[in-house]
Amino acid sequence: MQYDVILPAAGSGKRMAAGHNKLFLELRNKPILIHTLEVFQQDEACRGIWLAVKPDEKAYIQTLLEKYHITKVKAMPNGGEERQHSVVACVKQIEDGQIVLVHDAARPFITIPIIHELVEAAEKKGAAIAGVKAKDTMKVVENGKIKGTVDRSSLWMIQTPQAFDFTLLKKAEQQAETDNFLGTDEAMLVERLGQSVYIVESSYENVKITTKEDLIFGDAILSQRIG
Ligand code: CTP
Numbered sequence: 001m002q003y004d005v006i007l008p009a010a011g012s013g014k015r016m017a018a019g020h021n022k023l024f025l026e027l028r029n030k031p032i033l034i035h036t037l038e039v040f041q042q043d044e045a046c047r048g049i050w051l052a053v054k055p056d057e058k059a060y061i062q063t064l065l066e067k068y069h070i071t072k073v074k075a076m077p078n079g080g081e082e083r084q085h086s087v088v089a090c091v092k093q094i095e096d097g098q099i100v101l102v103h104d105a106a107r108p109f110i111t112i113p114i115i116h117e118l119v120e121a122a123e124k125k126g127a128a129i130a131g132v133k134a135k136d137t138m139k140v141v142e143n144g145k146i147k148g149t150v151d152r153s154s155l156w157m158i159q160t161p162q163a164f165d166f167t168l169l170k171k172a173e174q175q176a177e178t179d180n181f182l183g184t185d186e187a188m189l190v191e192r193l194g195q196s197v198y199i200v201e202s203s204y205e206n207v208k209i210t211t212k213e214d215l216i217f218g219d220a221i222l223s224q225r226i227g
């Protein structure tokens with residue numbers, strides 16, 4: 001089993017409001033970006049990392065890679081306006097991918113067993129994404145009024161990694177570009193082709209660090225894992 005991973009890291013972290021890219025914020029004295037990179041650095045099945053970055057952050061990120069001995073980064077293309085564009089910038093640089101994962105750099109708590117389950121599922125079925133079952137009661141609301149209650153048993157909250165046969169991912173990105181279609185994740189682009197995408201049950205710990213509260217969750221997860 002082998003794979004390449006695309007890590008979009010070119011966001012601005014508006015909801016975190018840290019005044020700079022939230023990926024540089026530290027948990028246990030280590031930048032969030034490095035926590036994420038270390039998972040893939042340590043995974044022997046990972047051949048290479050493709051990191052989309054903001055042009056003016058590239059030099060700083062390079063110093064972080066050296067400081068923390070991250071050696072698997074193959075390229076750091078410039079990210080785009082939207083996350084999808086950042087992912088496309090990486091896809092365009094991969095020459096001979098077989099299974100390619102897309103993973104938010106802002107999800108530092110992903111684990112190697114979940115990654116491997118996704119890679120195996122993508123090898124067999126072409127496309128597999130991480131998700132967890134919805135926990136809360138789900139309702140449709142319009143203008144402040146409840147319209148109805150949705151059956152929760154079929155609802156999943158989708159995360160990354162999302163794992164794809166590389167030919168399929170490229171085709172999906174190309175079609176989206178032709179149609180000027182912007183999706184909220186890569187799976188949505190593959191679904192548009194009429195291709196089936198499968199779920200791998202992930203962990204509630206695989207949070208995306210998005211707002212200030214997530215730093216508290218993140219610190220608690222690390223306390224539980226490493227004391
Ligand atoms: N990302 C990216 N390029 C963009 C936007 C986002 O590479 N144009 C990356 C982010 O760096 C992050 C991941 O996509 O690792 C998920 O995005 P999100 O959590 O939304 O991060 P930000 O866009 O930075 O945050 P916000 O939406 O609050 O501004």
Ligand code: MG
Pocket residue numbers: 011083
């Ligand atoms: Mg964003």
